[in-house]
Amino acid sequence: MSQRIEDVEEALIDTAHGIARVHHHPAASPWAALVLGHGAGGGVGAADLQAATSAALTAGVSVALCEQPYRVAGRRAPAPAAQLDAAFGQVVAEARRRWWPELPVLTGGRSSGARVACRTADDAGASGVICLAFPLHPPGKAGDPSKSRLPELDGADVPVLVIQGESDPFGMPPEAPGRTLVRLRGNHSLTSDLPGVRDAVGAWLAERKVALRRGGR
Template identity: 35%
Template sequence: MIINPLPERFLVNAAQPQAPVLLLAHGAGAPMDSPFMEVLARELVQQGVSVVRFEFPYMAQRRIGGSKRPAPKADTLIDFFREQIQLVTRHLDCPLFIGGKSMGGRIGTMTAAQQPVLGALGFGYPFHAPGKPAGNRVDHLADLNVPVQIIQGTRDPFGKPEDVQTYALAASVNVHWLQTADHDFKPLKASGLTQAQCITDAAEQAAQFIKNVNENLS
């Protein structure tokens, strides 16, 4: 339950009172109100999860005419994500989860271990740079003791099943695969599925994960 209004820089999609909250970060190249983020937030609310979105400073700068410079190093983003958690927890009285799209999910999982959150989620996790499956974006997932749900397309160039199965992920990390979907959850036409259906599937999986974690803690 939101007990005090959040600052205007947050985007809030509220479900029913006492619903768990997902603090959701955007990916490296698209803002918090991108079409993907809008649909995902709406579908999560339909599944009984409130969503609070925020933007990293480099992305917020683009709205006021800033250059489209790349995202800064992870350490800087982790510090900012931590600040958002602290701010949101001062306004909320409900279970809190964190996560994000692509880069936002990576930073969320890197932040989760030392924060008062119940779990972390990644939607299209960037396991590695495209074409470089031996990257180092999974080291922290090997011994993470916070529950993590990653939802990934089987055609995602940032991490396909054959790549991910070679990584030593902690037992607390679960990966749900969206068949034929890419990094933005767009499936092949031959699958008979649509991007909207894949995002709905992702929201359902995320909500079930959140429900399971809450039940295990109660």
């Protein structure tokens, strides 16, 4: 049974780099929680983030959508990576303390937010990461190893779901152990196949539920 995404509680969380805004969508009898971050120039209303939120709630996973401090302050240009990582980590820690002290927590995001989730997975104690449109390299830079973000993706030492558009100009991540790669029609926005986003998130969360209840990863 689906759950209304409109059921939401907003909270302001003070981080070392400003105030973050969190949109908490509590699931009924949740078995896990998921913190998702937005892309560099977008917000938590992005269609794929909303699709992932809907799928998670249906799967019994509470969701917190994190607005980074630079967005809350009204700026469009993203903060430096270290500031993004620090603020996201503090949001995860506070959300866990406030709402889910006894639940496993998953993290993720779209585009830049996916990079942040991968870089912070270990420190955040994440039980898995969901990457929506991971930007493997800047457009047109596929042949330049110095521009690759693959080390960030590989550095997430937990199960990872990557949902990527087949024509994404930011590239297609490779298959890897512990990484589930779902290719959908469309580009970096993933709006061409939102049902595919929901299906992929729901299926991966079902696998995570079984693995975590068995005491695995």
